[in-house]
Structures are given as C-alpha cells and as structure tokens.
Amino acid sequence: MVERTLTPPEEATELLSDHTDMDRNPLRIGSSERSGIRVELSDDAYFEYVWRDSAGRLLRDPDNPDSNRSIWYGQVSVIRAPGYRPHPVAVASSELARPQGELRRERFHSEALGELRRVNSYSPNGLAQQSLPTILVQDGTAFNRLGLLPQMVDILSSRGLPPVRLVLLEPVDRTREYTFSAAYRDFIFSELLPALPELAGEPTDLYLLGASLGGLASATLALEQPDMFRGVASLSGAFLGGPDDPDPYESSSEWVLRQVSGGRRLPSRWFIGTGTIEWLHQPNRRLAETLQGRDVSVRYEERSAGHNWPNWRDLIPAALTHLLES
Numbered sequence: 001m002v003e004r005t006l007t008p009p010e011e012a013t014e015l016l017s018d019h020t021d022m023d024r025n026p027l028r029i030g031s032s033e034r035s036g037i038r039v040e041l042s043d044d045a046y047f048e049y050v051w052r053d054s055a056g057r058l059l060r061d062p063d064n065p066d067s068n069r070s071i072w073y074g075q076v077s078v079i080r081a082p083g084y085r086p087h088p089v090a091v092a093s094s095e096l097a098r099p100q101g102e103l104r105r106e107r108f109h110s111e112a113l114g115e116l117r118r119v120n121s122y123s124p125n126g127l128a129q130q131s132l133p134t135i136l137v138q139d140g141t142a143f144n145r146l147g148l149l150p151q152m153v154d155i156l157s158s159r160g161l162p163p164v165r166l167v168l169l170e171p172v173d174r175t176r177e178y179t180f181s182a183a184y185r186d187f188i189f190s191e192l193l194p195a196l197p198e199l200a201g202e203p204t205d206l207y208l209l210g211a212s213l214g215g216l217a218s219a220t221l222a223l224e225q226p227d228m229f230r231g232v233a234s235l236s237g238a239f240l241g242g243p244d245d246p247d248p249y250e251s252s253s254e255w256v257l258r259q260v261s262g263g264r265r266l267p268s269r270w271f272i273g274t275g276t277i278e279w280l281h282q283p284n285r286r287l288a289e290t291l292q293g294r295d296v297s298v299r300y301e302e303r304s305a306g307h308n309w310p311n312w313r314d315l316i317p318a319a320l321t322h323l324l325e326s
Contacts (some may be wrong), residue, residue, distance in 0.1 A: 002043060002081045005036040009051055009059055016058070017049035018277040018306030022073060024249060026052065044083035045304040046311065047277065050076040068310060071146065086310070089317035090148070092155050099150035102128045106199045112186035115172060119192065121200035122150045122166040124157055132165040133230075133324065134196070134203035136188070136221075138178065138214030140168025146309045147211075152316055162324050164207075167200050178210075178217035178238075179246035180255075185224055193228075207269075207323050211235040211312050212280075216248070219256050222267050231269030233319035235312045239283040254283055261290050269297045271322045273315035275305040297322075 008015065014026040015037060027037070041047050050073055051059040060067055061077040070076045101124040110117050120140060123132065143149040149166060157163050169192075171177045177184040196203055206229050208218035215237030222232045238248040242255030260266065270291050274284035281302070288300035299322040305311035 002041045002045065002079075004039045004041070004079055006039055006049070006061065007036045007063060008033060009062060011053045012051035012059060013054045014052040015049060016052055016073070018047050018275070018308075019049075021279050021307060022048075022050075023052075024279070039079070041079065041081050042083075042276070042304045043081050044085070045079070045081040045277065046084050046086075046306075047079040047081075048076045048306055048308055048310075049079075050074075070308065071142070081304070084304070087314040087317050089152055089155050090313040093148040093151035093313075096148075096151045096154070100125045100154045101150060103150070104128070104200065108191075108195065108199065110187050110191055112183050112191055113172075113177075117172075117187070118170045119199050120144070120168040120170070122153070122168065123201060124153060124163045124165075127163055127165075128201065131202035131204050132163055133205045133207065134165045134167055134200070135207040135209050135323070136167050136169060136192075136218075138169055138208075138210035138217050139171065139174065140166070141170050142309070143209070143211075144168055147313055147316055149316060152320065156317065156320055161321060162326070164320070164324055165201055165203065167196065174213055178213040179241065179248075180220060180243040184217070185221065188221055189225060189228075205230040207231045207233070209233045209235075209319065209323075210237070212307065213238045213248070215239075216256070223256070223259050223264055226265040226267050229267045231267055231271070231323040233271040233273075233323055234284075235273045235315050235319065236275060236278060236280050236307050237272065237284055237287070238280060239287055240280070248280070254286070257283070257287050257290055260287065260294065266291075266294060266296050269323055271299050271301075271319040273301045273303075273312075273319060275307060275311045276302050277305060278307040280307065 210218040215234030240248040241251035
C-alpha cells in the first residue's frame with residue numbers, strides 16, 4: 001500500500017481525482033482538508049488528480065512534478081506507485097514515430113443518422129488490398145491518436161499476432177449515438193457493413209472495440225447481431241443504464257448484464273478490461289463474471305488505474321491478443 005498526503009494550494013476549493021471520477025463527485029475542501037488529504041493506493045497504481053478553484057480553473061499540484069496531459073482536464077498531476085508498470089507494447093508504441101501501414105480516409109452520407117460520417121481505416125503494411133479480419137472501433141480518432149492502436153497492431157503483428165484491419169469510426173454526438181440508439185444501430189447494420197468492402201476492404205471475421213460509452217455501444221451491437229461478430233473488447237465499458245434510463249452517471253440498472261445472464265446469444269470471444277479506481281469497476285467485474293458462466297471465451301483484466309487513456313493503452317494489447325489469437 002502507498003500512502004500520500006496531498007496539500008491543497010491556497011486557492012483550491014475542490015480535489016478532482018480518480019477516486020471521485022474526477023469532476024463527477026469532486027471532494028470539497030473544507031477547513032479539515034487544508035492540512036492535507038490522505039490518499040491510499042495499491043502498490044501498482046497509476047493515479048490522476050487535479051485541484052479546482054472557485055472560478056473553475058484546474059490547477060496542477062505544485063508539490064508534485066509528475067503530470068500527464070488529459071484530453072478532458074488538460075495537464076493533471078499523477079502518482080505512479082513503485083509497482084506501476086505500463087504495458088511493454090504500450091511503451092513501444094509510443095516510441096514509433098508513425099504507423100507502418102496505410103491509413104485510408106473516407107466519408108459517406110448516412111440516411112439513418114441524417115449526416116455525413118467519417119470512416120477511416122488502417123491496414124498493415126502491404127495488406128491494404130487483402131481480405132482481413134476487421135475491428136470496428138468506436139471513438140476511432142481517439143484510439144488512433146491517444147490509444148496508438150495502429151502502432152500496437154504493427155508491433156503485435158510483428159510478434160506473430162494475425163494481421164487485422166481497423167475501421168476507425170468517429171461519432172458526432174457520442175452520448176446520443178452510443179447509448180442504445182436505434183438510428184446508430186441502423187447506420188452500422190444497414191449502411192456501414194454493406195459498404196465496408198468498398199470503404200475499407202473486404203472483411204473476414206468482424207470484431208468490435210470501444211472504451212467507456214464506446215464499450216457499451218460495442219456490447220449492444222454484439223447483442224443485436226451476435227452471429228455477425230466473432231468477438232467484442234470493451235475497456236471500462238459504461239455498463240450502467242438501459243434503453244429506458246440510458247445515463248450511466250445516474251442509472252443503477254445493468255441492462256447488458258441482464259441480457260447476458262438471461263441467456264441471450266453471444267459472440268464467441270469477449271475481453272472486458274477496467275480500472276479498479278473508477279465507478280465502473282464493479283459493473284465491469286460483474287459482467288465479466290457472468291460471461292464466464294456462458295459458453296464463450298472470456299478474458300477479464302483490471303488495472304489499478306482510473307477512467308482514462310493511460311489505463312486503456314495498457315489494456316489494448318491484451319484485448320487485441322485475446323480477440324485475434326487462434
């Protein structure tokens with residue numbers, strides 16, 4: 001166990017951290033907190049936090065030089081416990097200047113969604129014209145730029161994992177589209193998949209990958225058409241809520257869990273990954289345990305981290321390996 005005492009700057013009024021899901025339930029700083037806030041972490045933890053003042057400004061901890069750039073909160077302070085080790089493939093991917101394969105950019109108009117959609121795809125070097133296993137990636141731009149997913153595909157392929165094509169989907173309104181949206185399901189099944197050979201290349205097996213709400217969207221798509229997909233990988237899936245109460249911040253229901261436990265047909269491979277320092281830890285663990293009671297191949301992995309991209313980068317190699325290994 002690692003213990004740290006965080007001393008708030010004079011102007012700080014709140015502490016946002018992985019323990020509070022950052023700004024979901026920030027810790028108010030009263031007189032008793034001014035002398036220091038004790039934080040207990042496991043020996044292998046990766047922990048992000050930031051102070052906030054009364055004007056809403058976010059402040060790094062002046063007593064802690066370690067930081068990371070968060071897409072949601074800017075530069076945040078970080079505690080890396082002595083036993084924390086980023087995944088070696090995640091480290092190696094950050095050292096590659098660029099992916100080695102071909103990134104193809106396409107747009108087409110979706111009647112189901114009533115707007116133009118971007119559909120980018122990544123094929124390993126020299127394989128753009130071949131039929132390949134294909135992963136539909138929710139939040140594809142973030143997985144490309146922050147998750148370094150193409151670089152990880154390159155590294156793992158060089159180490160013997162079968163080559164795979166990535167179809168990097170980009171939402172316009174991810175909250176609306178990824179939470180049980182019939183229009184988004186129509187877009188995927190009626191428009192995108194029939195056009196996939198022309199837009200990206202001929203798929204063989206199909207897989208799904210997403211994080212947070214993208215993990216929820218991946219699971220619901222798989223439940224809608226289980227025979228269409230060979231596997232699903234979800235990182236910190238937002239598995240709270242359902243079609244009648246879709247807000248994972250407010251709902252306590254677990255619709256996906258009920259479908260799985262109720263005997264609904266499933267794709268044959270599932271990867272469920274989550275952080276232990278986030279409010280979605282227990283829903284993900286319950287789903288993984290329930291999947292393990294079904295006749296499917298399941299890998300569950302949790303890391304001592306929160307709801308953020310450093311955690312998800314560390315989970316991606318295991319997710320790809322489980323989906324694609326023979």
